[in-house]
Amino acid sequence: MNVADSNEIGRHLKAKGLVETQDPQDASIYLVNTCTVRQHAEDRAFSEIGRLGRWKAKRPGRKVVVSGCAAERTKEYLEDRFPFIDLVVGAKSIENFNEIAGRLLDRRATDEDLDYAVPAVNEKVAAFVTSMRGCNYSCTYCIVPYVRGREIYHSIDQILAEVRDRVSEGAREITLLGQTVNSYRHGQHRFADLLRAVAGIDGVERIRFISPHPYYMTDRVIETMATVPQVCESLHLPVQSGSNTMLKSMMRNYTREHYIALAGKMRQAVPDMTLSTDIIVGFPGETEEDFRQTLSLVEELQFDWGFVFKYSAREGTPAAELECLPQQLIEERHQRCLELVDRIALKKRLDLVGTIQDVLIEELGVGRTRTNYKVHVRRESRNLESAGRAQTIKYMFGAKRKPDRAQPQQTKRKPARSASPREAQAR
Ligand code: SAH
Numbered sequence: 001m002n003v004a005d006s007n008e009i010g011r012h013l014k015a016k017g018l019v020e021t022q023d024p025q026d027a028s029i030y031l032v033n034t035c036t037v038r039q040h041a042e043d044r045a046f047s048e049i050g051r052l053g054r055w056k057a058k059r060p061g062r063k064v065v066v067s068g069c070a071a072e073r074t075k076e077y078l079e080d081r082f083p084f085i086d087l088v089v090g091a092k093s094i095e096n097f098n099e100i101a102g103r104l105l106d107r108r109a110t111d112e113d114l115d116y117a118v119p120a121v122n123e124k125v126a127a128f129v130t131s132m133r134g135c136n137y138s139c140t141y142c143i144v145p146y147v148r149g150r151e152i153y154h155s156i157d158q159i160l161a162e163v164r165d166r167v168s169e170g171a172r173e174i175t176l177l178g179q180t181v182n183s184y185r186h187g188q189h190r191f192a193d194l195l196r197a198v199a200g201i202d203g204v205e206r207i208r209f210i211s212p213h214p215y216y217m218t219d220r221v222i223e224t225m226a227t228v229p230q231v232c233e234s235l236h237l238p239v240q241s242g243s244n245t246m247l248k249s250m251m252r253n254y255t256r257e258h259y260i261a262l263a264g265k266m267r268q269a270v271p272d273m274t275l276s277t278d279i280i281v282g283f284p285g286e287t288e289e290d291f292r293q294t295l296s297l298v299e300e301l302q303f304d305w306g307f308v309f310k311y312s313a314r315e316g317t318p319a320a321e322l323e324c325l326p327q328q329l330i331e332e333r334h335q336r337c338l339e340l341v342d343r344i345a346l347k348k349r350l351d352l353v354g355t356i357q358d359v360l361i362e363e364l365g366v367g368r369t370r371t372n373y374k375v376h377v378r379r380e381s382r383n384l385e386s387a388g389r390a391q392t393i394k395y396m397f398g399a400k401r402k403p404d405r406a407q408p409q410q411t412k413r414k415p416a417r418s419a420s421p422r423e424a425q426a427r
Pocket residue numbers: 037038141142143144178179180211212213238240278279280309310311312313314
């Protein structure tokens with residue numbers, strides 16, 4: 001969601017004549033798009049902003065813009081602590097960013113302060129399109145409804161226009177985004193209609209969506225996934241906990257049994273589908289037995305991969321009023337759960353050895369299977385590939401390659417998380 005918001009903000013700035021740069025020393029505007037879902041994310045954003053005081057002082061006219069969820073939650077604090085910030089745009093205002101950015105650019109001291117150039121074209125092969133914003137749920141641990149507000153749905157026409165724009169810029173895969181993306185409704189249209197409409201656009205070869213909520217995984221959505229060829233065989237369906245007591249206390253609106261039955265139905269309808277999830281460990285009141293219920297759910301459902309989060313109390317949420325478990329216990333459960341999730345993920349990945357997969361190349365040497373495994377393509381095969389060319393390649397699991405001196409840019413890049421269960425090599 002934040003990546004999509006950053007892209008959207010970037011598009012507004014590009015439309016005003018700015019070009020993107022990866023080098024802060026070249027930049028005239030530094031945008032920090034923040035997340036506040038967990039404390040850790042917010043802390044990282046604040047330390048990044050702290051460093052920008054010196055960056056700004058180096059050249060007159062530079063602007064610091066802070067956007068996103070943490071900006072929404074802590075606007076006054078940010079303006080007090082970092083007086084050099086020029087503009088704080090909360091997550092609820094991202095839809096109006098165009099107008100807000102116009103005001104920021106109008107406030108520039110002189111034309112020389114900002115570098116102008118022709119608008120850049122974003123040639124991303126896999127693009128995100130926001131179909132709804134906000135969330136009507138009240139999961140007791142979650143800050144999102146407070147910082148992003150209630151659900152607003154974009155019209156199908158607006159979404160399709162955006163999909164066409166992304167396709168004309170080079171996209172072949174579209175990921176629809178929303179906090180409960182499958183609760184989409186606009187007039188008569190529901191999420192299944194949206195999937196079909198996007199699939200009807202020329203040039204869209206793959207469709208994904210995040211994050212669906214189990215409650216809205218209706219038979220119509222399942223049937224659409226099973227029958228519309230563009231919809232990929234991959235579902236990220238956050239479960240959060242395997243204990244009914246915890247699910248109730250989190251106000252997740254489904255039970256363990258409901259989730260298990262749904263996963264079974266999905267796998268039956270879409271047999272080669274990968275199923276992944278989010279889990280929170282150490283929610284207030286979680287007993288060893290509750291935690292074991294989560295481990296047993298993971299064992300039972302054999303998720304293809306999963307993200308395991310340590311519970312983080314967010315001020316203003318109902319769960320923040322409850323007594324926290326000792327941090328050491330949370331850490332220990334996190335480790336235990338992660339080990340199990342990653343062990344199963346590795347086993348699943350090994351099952352792919354020797355299978356034939358359709359890989360869409362997103363950038364040189366890296367692509368994705370329909371089931372959402374990231375694949376590193378060996379150099380020998382690279383003469384066949386170019387970004388955006390889907391290929392049928394043989395998926396071979398192998399040891400990670402050592403850094404290649406002939407390609408120094410690869411050694412500089414942030415290494416993929418070693419535990420990442422979705423990465424493999426192919427040739
Ligand atoms: N709207 C999505 C989730 C958005 S937040 C959904 O309902 O599925 C992404 C993930 O962050 C959540 O699935 C949850 O696992 C995790 N998360 C959210 N709030 C958290 C908190 N306070 N502490 C720890 N993890 C949290």
